[in-house]
Amino acid sequence: MTNELPVLVGIDGSRDGLIALTWATAYAELHQAPLHAVYVLDDEGEVGGGPPPTEADDGSEVLDDALQELGRLGFRDASLEVRHGHPAQTLLELSERSFALVVGRRGMGGFAELVLGSTSQACTALATKVPLIVVPDTWDPAGPPHQRIVVGIDGSVESQDGLRFAFELAAATGAEILGVHATEVRQTHPDPNNWFDPARQPWIETSDDLLTEALEGWIAKCPDVAVQHRGVADHPVLVLARESRDADLVVVGGLGRTAFSELRMGSVARGLLHHSHCPVAVVHHPES
Numbered sequence: 001m002t003n004e005l006p007v008l009v010g011i012d013g014s015r016d017g018l019i020a021l022t023w024a025t026a027y028a029e030l031h032q033a034p035l036h037a038v039y040v041l042d043d044e045g046e047v048g049g050g051p052p053p054t055e056a057d058d059g060s061e062v063l064d065d066a067l068q069e070l071g072r073l074g075f076r077d078a079s080l081e082v083r084h085g086h087p088a089q090t091l092l093e094l095s096e097r098s099f100a101l102v103v104g105r106r107g108m109g110g111f112a113e114l115v116l117g118s119t120s121q122a123c124t125a126l127a128t129k130v131p132l133i134v135v136p137d138t139w140d141p142a143g144p145p146h147q148r149i150v151v152g153i154d155g156s157v158e159s160q161d162g163l164r165f166a167f168e169l170a171a172a173t174g175a176e177i178l179g180v181h182a183t184e185v186r187q188t189h190p191d192p193n194n195w196f197d198p199a200r201q202p203w204i205e206t207s208d209d210l211l212t213e214a215l216e217g218w219i220a221k222c223p224d225v226a227v228q229h230r231g232v233a234d235h236p237v238l239v240l241a242r243e244s245r246d247a248d249l250v251v252v253g254g255l256g257r258t259a260f261s262e263l264r265m266g267s268v269a270r271g272l273l274h275h276s277h278c279p280v281a282v283v284h285h286p287e288s
Helices: 015-030 060-073 087-095 118-124 157-173 202-221 236-246 267-275
Strands: 007-011 035-041 078-084 100-104 132-135 148-152 176-183 227-233 249-253 280-283
Touching: 007 015, 007 060, 007 087, 015 035, 015 060, 015 100, 015 132, 035 060, 035 087, 060 078, 087 100, 148 157, 148 236, 157 176, 157 202, 157 249, 157 280, 176 202, 176 236, 202 227, 236 249, 236 267, 249 267, 267 280
Parallel strands: 007 035, 007 100, 035 078, 100 132, 148 176, 148 249, 176 227, 249 280
Antiparallel strands: 132 280
16 A cells, blocks of 8 residues: 655754664655655754854755665655754654654754754654654664564553554564553552562552453454563563563654643653664654
């Protein structure tokens, strides 16, 4: 099935941006969608720590690098564009007419906003209407695939949106699904020393029930997708970051937001932007 809407990717001339471009290209090929790469010149941004540039940046070098990478990948159904404005806000506006939005985690270059991953964090904080994929610079495009998609499940509407995205991608790629529910025991259960039966771990039964309920409908809809699940007693970010070492993608739900100035996002999604070893897909629920 061919998609008319493009996969949108932010580029900035950095290695990080080219890695995001590589991921976006593979995703576009999988969904038979065009690719739209955008370099956003932040005219009001300040680049600290160095002398001012001797020549104005017109974006031509960034586009040339992107064209060379697309040529190396053999992908032709692509358009490239230079825009002026706030990088995150511009990408978010363009994403409303896109199939997905892909950004690098640490791109500096033209994304001169904060120190670390500012554009990816700002985009994740808002209610993107399409899946947002943040690609870390630690991801190796040439590495062998793990054929595993990890999904963080907490029983919320947002996690159901993430499951939909993950199962559709798994069905298309042949990957298996690993559903993970993490429980911080000290916050949800009393001290084990005060239990009537210290050997019993009550969160295991709770996690199993939650995971079974969350997954059963998708297993029925996608019977050819292999599914595993596990409940773990630890912080969700730590659990998902560990699982990301052996995964091609980690999928989590986000929180919707309309005001650009208020960067509010799910704490798990935000933590994963710093700690995941593989790309992270944040799937917002429009009415969150």
